[in-house]
Amino acid sequence: MSTATEASLRRRWLTVTVLLAAQVMIILDQNIVTIALPAIRDDLGFSQSNLVWTVNAYVIPFGGLLLLAGRLGDLLSRKWVFIVGLALFTLSSAAIGFADTQSLLLAGRFVQGIGGAIASAGLLGMVVMLLPEPVQQAKGIGAFGFASAGGGALGSVVGGVLTESVGWESIFFINVPIGLAVAVLAWRLLENDRGIGLRAGAxxxxxxxxxxxxxxxxxxxxxxxxxxxxxxxxxxxxxxxxxxxxxxxxxxxxxxTPLVPLRIMFSRSVAGANIAQALMVGAAFGFMYFTVLYLQQVLEFAPLAAGTAFLPAPLVIAAVSMWVAPRLLTRVAPRKLAIAGLAVMVLGFVLFAQMRPDGSYLVDVLPGMITAPLGFGLTMPALMTLGMADSRPEDAGVTSGLFNTAQQVGGAVGLAVISTAVASRSTALLDGGAAQAEALTAGYRLGYTIAAVMVAVALVVAVTVIRTRTTAAAQAEPVPVAV
Missing domain, CATH: 1.10.287 (Helix Hairpins)
Incomplete structure (x- = not known):
């Protein structure tokens, strides 16, 4: 490799690192607020029923705008759409930190969700296009997978530390210096690009x-x-x-001039990858939510201790998605890696479904906390590769936005289905005179069983729907650099 080529690769990886920092910050903000909800409720006087809108006000615009935001990057400029979204996210974070009323906080969260969607929608496509060589692209996709999954898992840890040591406002103020630094670096590192024009897909x-x-x-x-x-x-x-x-x-x-080109909508690789990851992420949302509840309500962990107990999940995801999965993707077809990873995830949720009301962290939580994230770390980079398989430079943004939209909708569906089943099971047992720990644990066990079934269905989709080229063929036709 020549000196010029090495310098170009270093610059592209620096650019990817900046983009990943933005992804971690944006994804982390979906979960970081959860552990600060009691403090926000006490400070601003939220009722318990209205408090949930602190989360919902962010999630609804974020999920709804991802596809459109991804397409805008293709049509106008990925660089400037990203920077504008990041600026909106950063400014609204500062406004939320200063909010002294419920309405100001909720309005700020809504705008923050809009900014997060605009900034993050096309990031996967940008990473893929910055790293066209197969080995480097596999590493980039693995790193993006960790940024997405690890950022969500780290939210509970970071939120607990900041809320207890500084105050709930700090979980929003911390975005300001990070957002400003990322915006400046992105402005310097990303090349000025021109989109294909509004007439091509407006x-x-x-x-x-x-x-x-x-x-x-x-x-x-x-x-x-x-x-x-x-x-x-x-x-x-x-x-x-x-x-x-x-x-x-x-x-x-x-x-x-459709918003989403038909060849993308009807691609078996893209459709199968999006369906499989929607099911997988739905199960993972339930895992993160109910594991924290089991730790706090049954094992009686303090909030900070519960957040710290979650650390194995992002650590395993980081190790697997950033180092193991990229190497495997250069040797085996992504479909085969996804199938193997989904099978491991099913095992992880089956282990969680054995938890006991008088259990312990080492026996009832840690085995699943390692196994399920191991499967997730193997699967997500493979599904990302498949989800971008039929993408061209002119529609990488909308393909990325479609993948992210499936992720958000899948998470919402999965959590809604699992939450309803868990609540129904626990309530029925409590009404029948069962002890609280026993009733809650039985509900969580049912939730993990449903999560295992959802991932098993994703496994069937991967086996029956997804069809890919061989690894050698895929490597012969890398996605060209256009960022």
Missing amino acids: DVLGALLVTAGVMLAVFTLIEVEHQGWASARTIGSGALAALLLAGFLLRQAKAA
């Missing part, structure tokens, strides 16, 4: 349909825990969301 009607449909779908799923699946509100908003999304698909089939 499907305004399609954009409105998919944004409204996904936002309403996420809202419906979030409210299921409070409204129930059979309520008129859930059925009505769910039906409207389905109609909007069906209208989007019909629009894409007929539009002269």
Whole structure:
């Protein structure tokens, strides 16, 4: 490798590192606030029913805008769409830290979700295009997988430390120096790029349909825990969301310049990878949520101790997704790696489903805490590779946005389904006179069983739907650099 080539590769990896820092910050903010909710409630006077909107106000715009934001990067400029989104995210973080009323905090969280979606939607596509050589690209995808999964898992740890040592405001203020540094470095490192132009894919009607449909779908799923699946509100908003999304698909089939090119929508690799990861992430959301509850409500861990007990998960994901999976991806087809990883995840959730009301961390938590993240770390880079398999430089952003949208919707669906089942099981046992620890643990066991079934279905999808080229063929046709 020549000196010039080595210098170019170092610069591209520095650029990727900057992009990954943004991804960690944005993903971390989905979970970091959860552990600070009691402090926010006491300080700003939230009722218990309204407190959940501190989370929802971020998640709804974030999930709803990812696809549109990814396409805007393709049409206009990935560099400047990313920087604008990052600036919006950073400024709103500062505003939230200064918020002294409920309305200001919720408004800030909504704007923060918009900025996070705009900044993060096209990041996977940018990483893939910055590292076109197969070995380097596999490493980049593995690092992105850790940034996405590890960032979420680290949220509980970082949130607990900052909230207890400084105050809840600090979990938002910390974004300001990080966001400013990332924006400046991105401005310096990313090349000025021109998009393909609004005429090539500015499907305004399609954009409105998919944004409204996904936002309403996420809202419906979030409210299921409070409204129930059979309520008129859930059925009505769910039906409207389905109609909007069906209208989007019909629009894409007929539009002269669709928001999502049809060859992407009907690619078996892309469709299979998105379905599989939606199921897998839905199970993982349940794992993160209910493991923390088991640690705190059954094993009686303090919030900071519960967050620290979660450290094995991001550490295992980091080791596997950044070092093991990239090497395997250069030797075996991503489909085979995804199948193996999903099988390991199923085993991890089966181990969790054995937890006891009088259990211990070492016996009832740690084995699953290592096994499930091990499977996740193997699977996510493989699915990312498959999800971007049919992407071209001109639509890498929308393909990345589609993958991220499936992740967010899958997480919302999975958590809603598992939460409802867990609550129903625990409530029935409590009403029957069972002790609290016994009732809660039985509910969590059911939740982990459902998570195992969801990942098993993802495994079936990987086996039956996904079809890929051989590794050698894939390596012969790398994605060209266009960032």
